[in-house]
Amino acid sequence: MTTAIILVLVALGSVLFHILSPWWWTPIASNWGYIDHTINLTFWITGFVFTAIILFTAYCVFRFRHQPGRQAIYNPENKRLEWWLTIGTAVGVGALLAPGLFVWDQFVTVPKGASEVEVIAQQWQWNFRLPGEDGRLGASDTRNVSSSNPLGLNPNDPNGRDDVVIEGDALHLPLGKPVKLLLRSIDVVHSFYVPEFRAKMDLVPGVVTYVWFTPTRTGTFETLCTELCGAAHYNMRAKVVVEEASEYQAWVRKQKTFAQLSARTRQAKGTQ
Amino acid sequence: MVDTTIGAAGVIQPAEVKDVELYHPKSWVTKYVFCQDAKVIAIQYAITALGIGLVALVLSWLIRLQLAFPSSFSAIGPTDYLQFITMHGMIMVIYLLTALFLGGFGNYLIPLMVGARDMVFPYVNMLSYWVYLLAVLVLVASFFMPGGPTGAGWTLYPPQAILSGTPGQDWGIILMLASLILFIIGFTMGGLNYVVTVLQARTRGMTMMRLPLTVWGIFMATVLALLAFPALFVGCVMMLFDRILGTSFFMPAIVEMGQHLKYGGGSPLLFQHLFWFFGHPEVYIVALPAFGIVSDLISTHARKNIFGYRMMVWAIIVIGALSFLVWAHHMYVSGMNPYFGFYFATTTLVIAIPTAIKVYNWVLTLWRGDIHLTVPMLFALSFIVTFVNGGLTGLFLGNPVVDVPLSDTMFVVAHFHMVMGMAPIFVIFGAIYHWYPKVTGRMMNEALGQFHFWVSFLGAYAIYFPMHYLGLLGVPRRYFEMGDMAFIPQSATTLNIFITMAALTVGFAQMVFLFNLIWSLFWGKPAGSNPWRATTLEWQTPETPPGHGNWGKELPVVYRWAYDYSVPGAKEDFVPQNQPPTPRAA
Numbered sequence: 001m002t003t004a005i006i007l008v009l010v011a012l013g014s015v016l017f018h019i020l021s022p023w024w025w026t027p028i029a030s031n032w033g034y035i036d037h038t039i040n041l042t043f044w045i046t047g048f049v050f051t052a053i054i055l056f057t058a059y060c061v062f063r064f065r066h067q068p069g070r071q072a073i074y075n076p077e078n079k080r081l082e083w084w085l086t087i088g089t090a091v092g093v094g095a096l097l098a099p100g101l102f103v104w105d106q107f108v109t110v111p112k113g114a115s116e117v118e119v120i121a122q123q124w125q126w127n128f129r130l131p132g133e134d135g136r137l138g139a140s141d142t143r144n145v146s147s148s149n150p151l152g153l154n155p156n157d158p159n160g161r162d163d164v165v166i167e168g169d170a171l172h173l174p175l176g177k178p179v180k181l182l183l184r185s186i187d188v189v190h191s192f193y194v195p196e197f198r199a200k201m202d203l204v205p206g207v208v209t210y211v212w213f214t215p216t217r218t219g220t221f222e223t224l225c226t227e228l229c230g231a232a233h234y235n236m237r238a239k240v241v242v243e244e245a246s247e248y249q250a251w252v253r254k255q256k257t258f259a260q261l262s263a264r265t266r267q268a269k270g271t272q
Numbered sequence: 273m274v275d276t277t278i279g280a281a282g283v284i285q286p287a288e289v290k291d292v293e294l295y296h297p298k299s300w301v302t303k304y305v306f307c308q309d310a311k312v313i314a315i316q317y318a319i320t321a322l323g324i325g326l327v328a329l330v331l332s333w334l335i336r337l338q339l340a341f342p343s344s345f346s347a348i349g350p351t352d353y354l355q356f357i358t359m360h361g362m363i364m365v366i367y368l369l370t371a372l373f374l375g376g377f378g379n380y381l382i383p384l385m386v387g388a389r390d391m392v393f394p395y396v397n398m399l400s401y402w403v404y405l406l407a408v409l410v411l412v413a414s415f416f417m418p419g420g421p422t423g424a425g426w427t428l429y430p431p432q433a434i435l436s437g438t439p440g441q442d443w444g445i446i447l448m449l450a451s452l453i454l455f456i457i458g459f460t461m462g463g464l465n466y467v468v469t470v471l472q473a474r475t476r477g478m479t480m481m482r483l484p485l486t487v488w489g490i491f492m493a494t495v496l497a498l499l500a501f502p503a504l505f506v507g508c509v510m511m512l513f514d515r516i517l518g519t520s521f522f523m524p525a526i527v528e529m530g531q532h533l534k535y536g537g538g539s540p541l542l543f544q545h546l547f548w549f550f551g552h553p554e555v556y557i558v559a560l561p562a563f564g565i566v567s568d569l570i571s572t573h574a575r576k577n578i579f580g581y582r583m584m585v586w587a588i589i590v591i592g593a594l595s596f597l598v599w600a601h602h603m604y605v606s607g608m609n610p611y612f613g614f615y616f617a618t619t620t621l622v623i624a625i626p627t628a629i630k631v632y633n634w635v636l637t638l639w640r641g642d643i644h645l646t647v648p649m650l651f652a653l654s655f656i657v658t659f660v661n662g663g664l665t666g667l668f669l670g671n672p673v674v675d676v677p678l679s680d681t682m683f684v685v686a687h688f689h690m691v692m693g694m695a696p697i698f699v700i701f702g703a704i705y706h707w708y709p710k711v712t713g714r715m716m717n718e719a720l721g722q723f724h725f726w727v728s729f730l731g732a733y734a735i736y737f738p739m740h741y742l743g744l745l746g747v748p749r750r751y752f753e754m755g756d757m758a759f760i761p762q763s764a765t766t767l768n769i770f771i772t773m774a775a776l777t778v779g780f781a782q783m784v785f786l787f788n789l790i791w792s793l794f795w796g797k798p799a800g801s802n803p804w805r806a807t808t809l810e811w812q813t814p815e816t817p818p819g820h821g822n823w824g825k826e827l828p829v830v831y832r833w834a835y836d837y838s839v840p841g842a843k844e845d846f847v848p849q850n851q852p853p854t855p856r857a858a
Contacts, residue, residue: 003645003653006730010657014737023741023767025677026759035673039744042674046664053635053660057653060638064574065645071845072576072642072838081636082580082629089628093667097621100671101614107673108610123437123529143536145527152527183607186527188432189540191605191680195746195759198677202607204540205431206524209607222757226680226748228425230437231351234751 004062126238132162191227308394317375340772354423361426384810387475403458417443477830489564500553573649574641577835620670651702662691683743714796731778
């Protein structure tokens with residue numbers, strides 16, 4: 001009896017906790033509202049199944065608990081029931097999978113005209129690079145990395161000379177424009193995650209990965225590293241500022257290009 | 273209809289091979305230390321696994337204390353924290369769960385349940401334990417080496433696992449990899465034994481479709497392990513080479529803290545594929561024995577045949593096969609080609625179907641049963657709750673778009689603790705309360721068992737259910753502290769303190785369990801040979817605890833399946849598998 005009541009309380013308590021929980025996802029700031037919808041759908045389907053199974057178990061525990069004279073029935077199997085349950089489950093699984101795959105297709109397909117921004121991770125700092133006025137990112141390689149060229153740009157690639165280099169500082173993004181992040185790491189695996197954007201992708205040394213989204217809300221958000229990258233993993237953060245196009249342009253103009261940074265280092269070396 | 277009895281003719285085939293003579297121990301050392309009896313090896317495995325499991329339990333307290341009170345413990349730094357989580361995870365998954373289910377329960381139950389005298393290769397079986405013990409000792413040694421154990425996370429992703437930004441770069445990672453290699457060698461010796469014993473040493477009448485589901489679960493899990501561990505083995509060897517010899521299997525060109533390293537051309541993703549090709553089947557290596565055992569616990573204590581036995585067997589086989597096709601669902605955001613997501617999402621969600629069938633059949637076994645709420649039954653019920661909960665959150669993470677925001681957050685931590693932490697551990701507890709009388713001849717104390725159960729079950733649920741919501745909020749895992757992140761409200765800290773309190777309480781209850789384990793050895797109620805009135809062969813041994821060779825002079829002969837409970841017209845509510853059929857009146 002007590003056991004059955006506690007099982008009911010566990011089921012209903014879980015539902016109640018879900019409804020009353022003050023811990024919930026952050027207000028979204030990107031186009032990935034579909035992801036939230038899919039999570040909600042998943043909560044509905046799984047929540048229903050969970051509650052149904054636990055309540056049924058509780059009922060059995062109460063109704064068929066041992067009492068003097070009770071004998072269990074003997075029924076090794078019931079083909080019909082087993083097939084119906086299998087088909088029902090398959091339908092439920094399909095209902096989760098189909099929208100999931102539909103949204104995943106959008107997630108991996110970058111729209112034409114998305115602007116490119118490179119994210120370069122290192123222990124334990126975020127760096128960024130914008131394509132500059134020519135709209136093209138210059139070639140880069142971890143082997144080119146030096147103190148005067150922390151992102152490893154190829155100094156001989158003309159496309160890279162006007163690239164904007166942001167070292168260990170905030171990234172700004174214009175509101176409402178799709179952006180494709182090209183992700184690169186020069187040491188270990190990191191992961192780029194902004195909770196409000198919902199998007200997340202690992203940065204793997206040796207390859208370039210990508211993720212895309214459209215910022216839909218102005219504000220300052222926090223980028224976290226979500227792949228264990230060593231002792232200061234928990235502290236590897238950066239700000240991402242989403243702002244109106246005009247403010248964004250003003251910010252870009254204040255940033256230094258690769259050519260400017262290289263010239264400055266050369267000068268500094270010359271005066272020594 | 274299920275093959276429940278011997279059939280119309282009632283003829284049992286004569287034995288095809290002669291009974292083999294076992295090695296008989298001649299001294300105390302060969303009887304209790306370097307012993308070839310699977311039952312003693314099982315106990316050795318179990319004690320070692322529980323012992324190292326205590327280390328993991330203490331580590332979990334330290335992890336939880338740090339998360340609840342981030343600035344209160346000057347002795348716990350960020351590197352210590354990473355070492356705690358790494359060793360806690362590795363010990364729990366490999367050295368406790370895998371070893372206890374297969375080395376512990378597998379060794380004890382397989383020969384007894386299939387009606388064999390021992391494992392087919394007793395000497396190799398003995399060796400298996402000693403290599404396992406060596407693996408554990410190497411693991412423990414890493415705590416005492418300069419730099420301490422590795423803090424690379426239990427997934428050991430390179431390049432960070434072998435670079436200086438991660439604690440334990442000197443010795444920790446080397447000993448970790450060496451210990452895993454040893455573990456796999458030891459496991460392979462035991463694993464071959466379990467598989468061959470099930471296939472070759474079943475007694476007369478014990479067809480595959482009459483095996484208790486416990487044996488099916490352990491058997492299939494062992495097959496998976498024998499196929500999956502080699503991937504981890506080569507991964508460990510290659511990483512060891514990268515670390516010691518400077519090869520670049522997993523290491524591309526790297527600039528670490530401004531220094532160009534002498535690596536180049538390797539692929540970090542290759543390791544992730546190898547790791548998860550092992551890592552996903554590993555989930556089922558732990559889960560399948562739990563599935564099998566819990567089926568038998570439910571059936572015995574509800575005095576009812578398991579519902580849909582054949583479907584249960586096929587579900588175990590199908591889950592085992594599918595578990596090799598889903599590994600990269602751990603890698604949706606790893607940077608692998610994102611189009612793999614379509615394939616891995618589909619296979620992953622398909623595996624939910626046979627798994628759901630198992631859940632339905634457990635619950636339907638309770639339906640119109642005669643449910644005795646013994647401690648093993650209570651633990652079986654708590655398994656259903658935690659497994660259903662953790663299995664359903666798996667449907668979130670198996671769906672790539674849902675996984676994107678949740679991956680590497682506390683949601684994942686809550687999910688896998690529920691489904692492959694709590695659920696299998698509750699089965700282990702249930703199984704220990706269930707078979708303890710056979711192993712020792714005495715019952716465990718019921719009152720202490722009830723206390724242990726209620727605190728563990730409700731406490732564990734209070735730990736892991738709310739934890740999902742921290743992950744939904746976006747709190748990442750493997751974070752030494754949350755710091756002052758704008759999106760995390762103050763109340764998250766309150767929740768963390770609550771979770772820690774629950775964790776410490778559950779930890780305390782485990783001390784009660786250990787006390788019960790030892791106390792009952794001396795003062796428990798004498799059990800008799802079959803206290804649960806169960807049908808399977810291990811309860812029908814001539815001696816309790818079973819002697820060397822298990823069966824006395826004659827091997828048992830099996831006439832029916834393992835689930836003849838409450839058969840209409842039978843004198844008792846159970847008919848042992850080795851009871852000959854009575855001629856029916858025409």
